[in-house]
Amino acid sequence: MTKNQIIILTITLAYLAFNAVAGIVYGRLSEKKSSLSKEKKFFIGSRGLGGFVLAMTTIATYTSVSSFVSGPGAAGMTFGYAQVWIAAVQVPVVFLILGVLGNKMAITGRRIGAVSVAGYLKARYKSDALVIVTSILMIAFIIAQMISQFKGGATLIESITGIPFKWALFIFALTVILYTSFGGFTAVALTDAIQGIVMMFGTFLFLFFVLKAGAGLQGIDEGLNKNLPGVYDNMWAKYKPGTLISFWILVGFGTLGLPQTAVRALGFNSTKSLKKAMIIGTITCSFILVGIHLAGCWAGAIADKTSVQTSDYFIPFVVQKIMPVGLAGIFLAAPMAAVMSTVDSLLLLAAVAILKDLYKTYIVKNRPEKLAQYNRHFKLSSALIVFVTGAMVVFFTLHASKIIFFLNLFAFGGLECSFFWPLVGGLFWKKGTKEAALASSLCAVGIYILCHYCVHIAGINAVVWGLLAGGIIYFTTGMLQNKTPDQDVLNNCF
Numbered sequence: 001m002t003k004n005q006i007i008i009l010t011i012t013l014a015y016l017a018f019n020a021v022a023g024i025v026y027g028r029l030s031e032k033k034s035s036l037s038k039e040k041k042f043f044i045g046s047r048g049l050g051g052f053v054l055a056m057t058t059i060a061t062y063t064s065v066s067s068f069v070s071g072p073g074a075a076g077m078t079f080g081y082a083q084v085w086i087a088a089v090q091v092p093v094v095f096l097i098l099g100v101l102g103n104k105m106a107i108t109g110r111r112i113g114a115v116s117v118a119g120y121l122k123a124r125y126k127s128d129a130l131v132i133v134t135s136i137l138m139i140a141f142i143i144a145q146m147i148s149q150f151k152g153g154a155t156l157i158e159s160i161t162g163i164p165f166k167w168a169l170f171i172f173a174l175t176v177i178l179y180t181s182f183g184g185f186t187a188v189a190l191t192d193a194i195q196g197i198v199m200m201f202g203t204f205l206f207l208f209f210v211l212k213a214g215a216g217l218q219g220i221d222e223g224l225n226k227n228l229p230g231v232y233d234n235m236w237a238k239y240k241p242g243t244l245i246s247f248w249i250l251v252g253f254g255t256l257g258l259p260q261t262a263v264r265a266l267g268f269n270s271t272k273s274l275k276k277a278m279i280i281g282t283i284t285c286s287f288i289l290v291g292i293h294l295a296g297c298w299a300g301a302i303a304d305k306t307s308v309q310t311s312d313y314f315i316p317f318v319v320q321k322i323m324p325v326g327l328a329g330i331f332l333a334a335p336m337a338a339v340m341s342t343v344d345s346l347l348l349l350a351a352v353a354i355l356k357d358l359y360k361t362y363i364v365k366n367r368p369e370k371l372a373q374y375n376r377h378f379k380l381s382s383a384l385i386v387f388v389t390g391a392m393v394v395f396f397t398l399h400a401s402k403i404i405f406f407l408n409l410f411a412f413g414g415l416e417c418s419f420f421w422p423l424v425g426g427l428f429w430k431k432g433t434k435e436a437a438l439a440s441s442l443c444a445v446g447i448y449i450l451c452h453y454c455v456h457i458a459g460i461n462a463v464v465w466g467l468l469a470g471g472i473i474y475f476t477t478g479m480l481q482n483k484t485p486d487q488d489v490l491n492n493c494f
Contacts, residue, residue, distance in 0.1 A: 002162070004325040009161040011329030012336070016175040019191050019340065051276025054268045056196030057345075058094050058277065059285050061260050063199065064145075064342040066409070067289060068335035069152055072296025073311030076318070080224065080231040080297050082239055086247045087293035093252060094281030097261050102274045104427050105265035111492045114266060116349075117259040117423060118357035124426040124493050126486070127434035131361065134441055135353040137418040138259055142346045142353075143393055145411030149346070150397040152312070153339040159316040160332055169397060172339070177390040180344045181383040195340060200284060202334020203291040205327060206319070210295045213302045213322040223301025231300075240459030250413055250463045257420025257467075258412070260345045263352075351385045410452065413463035417444035420467055421474040429478065430485055430494060436477035444470025 067087075075083035105120065112123040118138075122131045150173055157168035214220035224231045239247075255261060268274055299318045308317045315335070319328050355378075364370045374381075421444065422437035448466030455465065485493075 004320075004328075005160070005162045007325050008329040008332060009157075009163065011326070012157060012161065012332055013171070015333045015336065016171065019194065020175050020178050022191065022194065050269060051273040052280060053193045054098070054264065054273055054277035055094060055281035055284065057192035058097060058261055058264050059281055059288070060192035060196045060199070061264065061342060061345040062090075062093055062097075062255065062258075062285075063288065064149055064152070064339065066148070066152070068199070068202075068292055068339075069156065069315050070311055072293050072299075073314035075293050075297040076300035076303065077305045077308075077311050077314050078228075079239070080228045080300065084290065084293045084297050086239070086244070086251075087289045089248050089252050090289050091286045092282060093255050094285050095278050096252070097255060097258075098265065098274055098278045098281065100256055100424070101262055101265045101427070102268070102278075103265075103271060105262065106268060106274070108427075108493050109266040116266075116352040116357055117262050117419065118353060121422055121426065121437070122357075122361070124489060125422070125432075125434035125437050126489070127438060128362070130422065130434055130438045130441070131357055133438060134418055134422065135357045137441070137445060138415065139350055139353050141411045141414035141418065142260075142350050143389070143396065144414070146343055146346050146389075146393040147397050148411065149339050149343045150393055153336060153343070154397070155312050156316060156332060156335055156339070159313050160320060160328065166398065169394060172336075173390055173394050176340050176343045177347065177387055180347045181386040191340065191344065196284065199288050199334045202331050203288050203295070205323070205331050205334075206295045206315075207291055209322045209327075210298045210302070210318070214298055220298045220301045224298070226301075227303075227305070228300050242458035242460035246459070246461030246464050249467065250409060250416070250461055254413075254416040254420060254463060254467060256424050257416040257418070259415060259419050259423075260342075260349050262419070262423060263349065347386050347389060350389045351382050354385050354389075355382055409461075413448055413452075413461065413466065414445060416463060417441070417448040417466040417470060420444070421470045425471075425474050425478075426493070429475075430490070431478040431482065432474065433478055433481050433483050435481065436474045439477055440470040440474035443473050 071083060071087060075081075075087075108114070108120060108123075112120070114120045114123060118131050118135050121127075121134060150169060153172035154165050154169035157163055157172060158165045161168070163171075211217070211220070214223060268277065296315060299315070303314070303318045303321060305314065308314050316332075319331055323331060360374055364374045418441050421440040422432075425432045425440070426437065444466040447469040448462045451462035451465045455462065
């Protein structure tokens with residue numbers, strides 16, 4: 001290991017340690033101040049998120065390793081400005097999620113005491129089958145998404161520090177698992193806020209040094225014309241029209257169905273904080289996502305893309321070429337932040353699904369003896385589930401061969417197909433029934449997986465067919481049944 005690699009490794013380890021300690025300590029302090037049950041403290045904090053933290057935790061949960069590594073790497077190696085255009089589609093995501101789901105989810109969640117999306121679905125539809133099916137689907141797709149994130153975090157550490165991939169994976173995984181296990185939702189929200197700030201700083205650093213290394217925009221233009229021929233003239237030919245539309249749905253409109261972002265609407269403290277978060281989140285999201293992809297595209301003018309294996313290694317390779325060693329170590333914290341902030345939210349979501357939505361609801365039930373035992377051992381149980389889930393993901397990650405960008409998007413689409421219509425339809429359409437929700441979820445996922453492997457038309461992503469089929473089934477079934485919800489459902493959910 002070289003001197004530079006040792007310096008970068010030291011900075012990386014210090015950043016990881018800081019997040020672990022800050023998350024655990026702050027989570028414990030907040031827990032002492034809150035009067036909520038242990039379960040609610042762990043899964044949704046004290047429902048006290050302010051505007052800034054709500055904005056940052058929503059952004060940080062949404063952005064991931066593909067946002068900071070694979071996407072910008074693909075822009076620099078192959079797709080150029082077309083990839084930047086796709087990134088720009090994601091600018092209104094925070095505004096969309098909080099604006100559409102925010103108040104409605106928050107009010108309903110408080111009425112029914114929900115700490116998860118599945119908790120909302122159970123109160124809205126009164127269907128055990130729907131809760132079980134969506135929880136199982138969520139766990140499956142969350143594991144797939146976490147594999148891409150763990151792989152991304154380990155790849156970053158490996159490519160810049162020289163540590164073998166296996167050890168880099170263990171270091172990264174242990175850090176996130178520790179503070180998620182012992183800090184819960186509050187720790188996740190705090191570290192997400194820190195990581196949102198780090199991502200903004202990292203984006204600024206990368207933009208600055210790419211412009212400097214490329215001798216300004218004129219030099220970058222010349223380099224792009226040399227390294228990516230037709231970067232301007234052929235910009236839209238990089239992706240088929242169907243692919244462009246698909247990305248708008250997959251990373252834009254469809255994100256309303258992501259349970260990891262929807263659950264953020266259960267944790268803020270006031271409408272004022274919600275509105276503030278929508279503004280802060282949109283501005284920050286614009287700078288981070290467009291900025292890092294633009295810098296990735298420009299990096300294609302100054303780097304030899306034949307020197308790296310895949311787009312997953314391109315950004316770390318460029319960083320080492322153009323940044324002083326200390327700043328390279330600091331920049332590494334930005335994509336690490338993107339990875340960690342996604343993983344901690346997914347780990348927490350998996351724990352909610354297994355412990356609360358499945359185990360407590362269908363095994364413990366309301367039996368006094370088992371309920372007392374559940375409450376007594378809650379902290380240990382939740383920590384064990386996070387550790388076991390994390391260990392499973394580490395095992396699968398060691399055997400994963402897919403490029404991070406595509407593995408992450410596959411899991412994204414699966415989660416959206418599982419939850420979009422039961423969640424969004426349930427919030428705004430009174431005639432949505434439990435049969436409609438269950439059929440919609442199962443059909444959307446089935447069509448999505450089938451089309452992902454077997455149907456390739458005009459570059460359209462399978463998520464389009466899945467959501468389209470799910471929507472048709474949801475509304476057709478609801479209209480045919482023409483049922484009026486029970487009065488308590490109307491009172492609590494509308």
